[in-house]
Structure formats: structure tokens, C-alpha cells
Amino acid sequence: MSTDTDTESRSRLVTDAGYIAGAMLLLYIVFLILGTLQGYPLEGIISSLQRVTFLVAVYGLAVLALNLHWGYAGLFNIGVAGFMAVGVYTSIMLTAPVGASPPGLGLPLPIGIIGGMLASALVGLIAGLPALRLRSDYLAIMTVAVSEIIRFTYNSNTFSQYTGGASGFGSIPPSPIRELFLQDASSIISEPTALGAAVFGFMEFPGIGQLEIGRALTINIFSTLLIVVVLAAVYLFLVRAVNSPYGRVLKSIREDEVAAQSLGKNTSRFKLKTFMLGCALMGLAGIMWFGAIGQSSVYPNAFRPEITFYIFIALIIGGAGSNTGSVLGGALFAGLLFEAPPRVATILTDALGVTNAPDTIIGALGPIASGQLTPMLGFLLDNMSQLRFIFVGVLLIYLIQRRPEGLLGHRSEIAAATDLSVRPSQSKGGETDE
Amino acid sequence: MSDEPGPATTNIPDDVETPDELDPESHDSAVEEAAKRTPRGIPLRVDGLRKEFGGITAVDGASFQVEAGSLTGLIGPNGAGKSTTFNCITGVHTPTAGQVQFNGENITGLEPHEVANRGLVRTFQIARELEEMTVLENMMLAPKHQRGESVVRSVTPGLRRDVVSQEEELREEVWEMLEFFELDHIAEVEAGTLSGGQRKLLEMARALMTDPEMVLLDEPLAGVNPTLEEKLLERIHELREDGYTFLFVEHDMDIIMEHCEHIIVMHQGKVLAEGGADDIRNNEAVVEAYLGEDVS
Numbered sequence: 001m002s003t004d005t006d007t008e009s010r011s012r013l014v015t016d017a018g019y020i021a022g023a024m025l026l027l028y029i030v031f032l033i034l035g036t037l038q039g040y041p042l043e044g045i046i047s048s049l050q051r052v053t054f055l056v057a058v059y060g061l062a063v064l065a066l067n068l069h070w071g072y073a074g075l076f077n078i079g080v081a082g083f084m085a086v087g088v089y090t091s092i093m094l095t096a097p098v099g100a101s102p103p104g105l106g107l108p109l110p111i112g113i114i115g116g117m118l119a120s121a122l123v124g125l126i127a128g129l130p131a132l133r134l135r136s137d138y139l140a141i142m143t144v145a146v147s148e149i150i151r152f153t154y155n156s157n158t159f160s161q162y163t164g165g166a167s168g169f170g171s172i173p174p175s176p177i178r179e180l181f182l183q184d185a186s187s188i189i190s191e192p193t194a195l196g197a198a199v200f201g202f203m204e205f206p207g208i209g210q211l212e213i214g215r216a217l218t219i220n221i222f223s224t225l226l227i228v229v230v231l232a233a234v235y236l237f238l239v240r241a242v243n244s245p246y247g248r249v250l251k252s253i254r255e256d257e258v259a260a261q262s263l264g265k266n267t268s269r270f271k272l273k274t275f276m277l278g279c280a281l282m283g284l285a286g287i288m289w290f291g292a293i294g295q296s297s298v299y300p301n302a303f304r305p306e307i308t309f310y311i312f313i314a315l316i317i318g319g320a321g322s323n324t325g326s327v328l329g330g331a332l333f334a335g336l337l338f339e340a341p342p343r344v345a346t347i348l349t350d351a352l353g354v355t356n357a358p359d360t361i362i363g364a365l366g367p368i369a370s371g372q373l374t375p376m377l378g379f380l381l382d383n384m385s386q387l388r389f390i391f392v393g394v395l396l397i398y399l400i401q402r403r404p405e406g407l408l409g410h411r412s413e414i415a416a417a418t419d420l421s422v423r424p425s426q427s428k429g430g431e432t433d434e
Numbered sequence: 435m436s437d438e439p440g441p442a443t444t445n446i447p448d449d450v451e452t453p454d455e456l457d458p459e460s461h462d463s464a465v466e467e468a469a470k471r472t473p474r475g476i477p478l479r480v481d482g483l484r485k486e487f488g489g490i491t492a493v494d495g496a497s498f499q500v501e502a503g504s505l506t507g508l509i510g511p512n513g514a515g516k517s518t519t520f521n522c523i524t525g526v527h528t529p530t531a532g533q534v535q536f537n538g539e540n541i542t543g544l545e546p547h548e549v550a551n552r553g554l555v556r557t558f559q560i561a562r563e564l565e566e567m568t569v570l571e572n573m574m575l576a577p578k579h580q581r582g583e584s585v586v587r588s589v590t591p592g593l594r595r596d597v598v599s600q601e602e603e604l605r606e607e608v609w610e611m612l613e614f615f616e617l618d619h620i621a622e623v624e625a626g627t628l629s630g631g632q633r634k635l636l637e638m639a640r641a642l643m644t645d646p647e648m649v650l651l652d653e654p655l656a657g658v659n660p661t662l663e664e665k666l667l668e669r670i671h672e673l674r675e676d677g678y679t680f681l682f683v684e685h686d687m688d689i690i691m692e693h694c695e696h697i698i699v700m701h702q703g704k705v706l707a708e709g710g711a712d713d714i715r716n717n718e719a720v721v722e723a724y725l726g727e728d729v730s
Contacts, residue, residue: 240588241589245575246583246585248567251564251567252567256564258558259558262550263547273585414568415567417582417598420605422605423618424605
């Protein structure tokens, strides 16, 4: 019987890996084309692929954590950004050098990561204790408030000697990959370690003359891969966690808490535990997102509530309630909706030869009267980074009307550790119709 | 507080504050004696239960008991306080005054899950199936204290084996229960797609998966077609013969008269009468409360 289950869950895992591989392939093709059109050098193209992979991985982490809250247990947490901030701030406070300003505790990175996750879980506990007793809409208000309180606290001058105030922490510890590959992590041109030398030798990109660029790129690629490994681990953890009696209780809380209680489930405890677990994972996502590659500092305004909404949109695209859908939604949102539009705008601006785009909408509207559309076009392309969120809004309205279940939310992912359809008494073998 | 109903006959509860007399005491011990002899424990006892919502008294000093292994009916006109009594027993509401005892333990004011875990489960007037979960998932949710309800056990490789083996055992019980209620052919569909009657069946089957001693059925026949109604009642009788105790809320007099050996009539938050079908039929207060309705 258990072999049945194994083969079935394995085959689903293969299908899901296929979905994600397909999405990544699509993204890589899109960004290869964009890079080529923009005339990027090789390292530029590779670097843009690395950046997309990074965004996909960190969005994936955050969306998975939110899926545990909202997709599974129906906990309407719109304070994701705040819990990510607590994670990354705590981990940096723990790991930054003692002499830095603001000073850290100089502890090893693993302690920083675990500490960051614990701190997020703890804030989750404090926020959750009163809020989880309330109806779900009050939980939403509470979490968004907590998230903003966290941001303002980190921003405040009063604590700036510990948090760096508005400018934040500048002393982000180097990526562990950097320490692994270089004898002196602070200098990119220092002597590589044995492992570093081997990897740098292997990854010698043809056409990239400069040592620094090649090395920095290699380190970024491997740091990104490390985050991808973390994402895979979290994904597998969550798949196991929810394909179980625990997952069933979470789903029952989402569907009808009173019914769950009437069957003897201590729903408050399940909700609190799940809230804390999800918050810890959000903390982890924050650490990977803001404390890793390409960040020179961590500052409060990186954690404005819109980050939370991006993550929500990604989850809605992917399909709430599905872990694979979460990763898929994160990938498509980060790649196609967040990263690609500004690049497309740049290409179009160059291709159409739009120059001197007006600064204001008035300036853009005026010429339309005289039949000139180019200024309007230029204005729109110039403001693509803002405009993309209008696209996101339109897409969201479309999705909610036409496909509220998202890409994968429609399929029934049974919360069970075994294949429930196996009938023991009259097992006819091949009766499973999945 | 303790306002004892006369032994299995008409009882019009007077006010609280009845001092413990010899008679109810002896009645107590008689019931407990009987309970000791029955295999499935001591009956449910409700003493002077009172529930006020703002200025409205929904239950006004109701006292009754349910004998082990019985099918007891609780009837009364709309607004008699039946559902509130149910909610007070099962922990949904905390009573304003009075006491609920189950198996000799005072369970007044316990949380709903604590009551359920003591072996006293309920169904709802409007079935609360978990719509986006399959019938199988609904059923598998119910068994108490599953090992895999802990995240750590579900995730850790060695410990997960126990989770899986327990689930395999429970799966077997679930399929048996589904066959008993003739729900096995729809086991893999989402509960939200079931018909009203099937939902009621599912809810009862699911409640039984918690391995209860006693089941409180809140209008299990509401919205159920006559064929299914017959089936449901049949199942209830079979289960009762297996030793389950049922307290059955229903507003259809005929069904209660026909199927329950002991009937409690509530009216305006009080227990108006208690006894067998004949006692109730001939009780003037009951006839009056139902105002000319044909009780025979």
C-alpha cells in the first residue's frame, strides 16, 4: 500500500518539477531574448539570468510561507513584509561585526539565520495571541498594523544606534559562498581557496576578461544556487507537513473552524502554531531576499506593505492551497510582471527612438490633440516601473473573475500521508481514478 | 442550582433553589447504578441550565438526563431553547448558570474541542461539511489524537512511518463507516458537491469517526428526503444497538414519538415534560404548548 502512495506522490512530484522547469525555461528564454535585444555582453546576460533566478527563489520562499497561512489555514496575514524585516534585521544584528556601526554581535551566520527565524516566530506569537482569537478580517488589520509598527520601529531615530534608523544596516555579512571561495572574503581579488580556485577555473567565461567580474558573477551564481537549495528544502518540508493529518486540520480550519472544533480539534493551538511556523519561514525568506546577494544595506523602507501585496498576487496567480502553485506563481510574477516590463520598456524606447519624453501626464496629453502620439508613448515607457503595477492590477481583476483558483489551485491536493482512495476491504487494485 | 426532574415523568421545573431531597438523591444513585451496568458509561446530566443573551433568557433552568445506550428525543416548538441547550452542552456557549455533567465529570464551560474529546460529539442543524475537502478527507479529519497532527512527526523521516501506519489503519475504518452509511461511491468527491441529505449522512458518519460515547444530533432529518430519512433513522437504531447513546433534537413530533424511547419536551427554555411517548401524548401541558397541534 505504501508503495502505491510513494509512486503516486512521486509521479506528482515529477509533474510539478516539470511545471517549474517549464516556467524557468520560459523565463530564461524571455530574458535571453531581452538581453540580446538590449545588446548586453555575455556577463550581462548571465547576470540577468542569475538575477531572475534569485528573484524567483526568494519570491518562492515568501509565497510558500504565505500559502501555509492563507492557502492552507485561511489565516489572512497581510503583514508578510514585517515578518521578513524582523528575520533579516535580527539575523544581521546577530552576525554583523562587533565593531561595525550599528554594531552586531559577530556571531556565525547559521546562528544568525536561526535567530532571525526564531525572532519572526516570536513576533508572530505576540501578534497572534490576541489576533488569532478574532475573526479573519481583524487578523488582517492586525497583521498589517504589526508590519507597519515593525517598519517604523526600525526606521525610528530613537533606536538608530542599534538599527541604523532610516539608512539601515550597511554591514551585511558576506555570502557564505564568498567565504568558501576566497581566503579573504572582503576582497574579490584576494587569493581563492582551493575550492574557489577550482570553481573559478571551471567557470571561466569566455569573453569576460576581468577577473573581478568573472569572480563576482561566479559567487553570485553560487549564492543564488544556495538560495534555490533552501527553497527546495522549504518546499519539501511544507509538502510533507501538509500532506498529513496536520494538513487536514489546517484545511478544516480554513473551511469551517466550528466544525473542526466540534470534532475535537484544538483550533486555536493549531492556528497559533501554524502562524508561528509561517512567520519563521517569512523571516527566512526575508534573510534570503534582503540579506544576501546584491544588497549593500538593509533599510526599513524596503519593507513597505506593497511587498506583501506582491507576494499575495503571486500566490493568487499560482493558486492558493498549492505549494507547487506557490513556487510557480512566485516565478511568473517575479519574472514576467516584476522584472521584465522595465526591460521591455527600455528596448521599445530605443527601438522607437523616443527621445525627450515629457515629464508629466499633461505634457504627454497635450500633443495628442495635434495627432502626435510619440510623447504619450515615451511618457508611458518612461514610467514603466510604475505602470507595471497597473498591469498587475488588471491581471488580478481578470484572475479573480475568470480563474479565482489560480494556475494550480483547482486541482485537489489531498491532505493525507497515504493514498486515501485505497479501499482495504474490497481492494480491487486498480480502482484509483487519479 | 440542582433542580431535579422527577424520575421519568412529567416535570414542570419550579425555580432554582430546590434543596436536595431524598427522592432525587435516590434517583441519582439508581441512574448511576444503571449506568455502571451498561457497558458505555454514565449518562449525560444537565442541571438547572440557564442561558441568557442580553435580556433574553433562552434556556431557563432546564434539567434532564440521558441514559446510556438510549435514543432520547428533545423536542419543543421553535424558540423553546433546544439548540441553545445543545450549544451549552457542547461548549459553543458558556451557560449563565447550571451545570452539565458527562460521565460524572463537570464539563460546564469547557471549550467545544474539549467536550468532543471526552466522547460527546454533535452534528449541526445546518450540516457543516468541509466543502473543499473530499468526503474521505472529511472523514479522516475526525479521529482523535492522530499522530500526524504534529508537524514534527509528519516531517521527520523516521517518525513519519508511524503517521503513515496509523493513517492506513484509520483509512480502513473510514471506508467501513462510509460503506455503512452508503457513502462509499462518492468518497472521492468534494463534500461541497453533495446533496443536502448526503451532507447529513456525512456529518453523522464523520462524528462517529471520533469514536464517541454519545452523539448529539441537531435536527439530522431537516432537508432530507423521505428515502434517505428512513435510511438515516435505520442507521441510528443500528448504532444505538451497538451501544452508542443519542440525544436527538427534532421538531417533527411524529418522528420523535415513533423512534425515541425517552422524550424531553422543552418550552420557553424550560423542561415541560419528560417520559415515554404515551406520557407525552397524554400530557396536557404539552398539548397546550403545541396549541392544538395533533400530538397523537
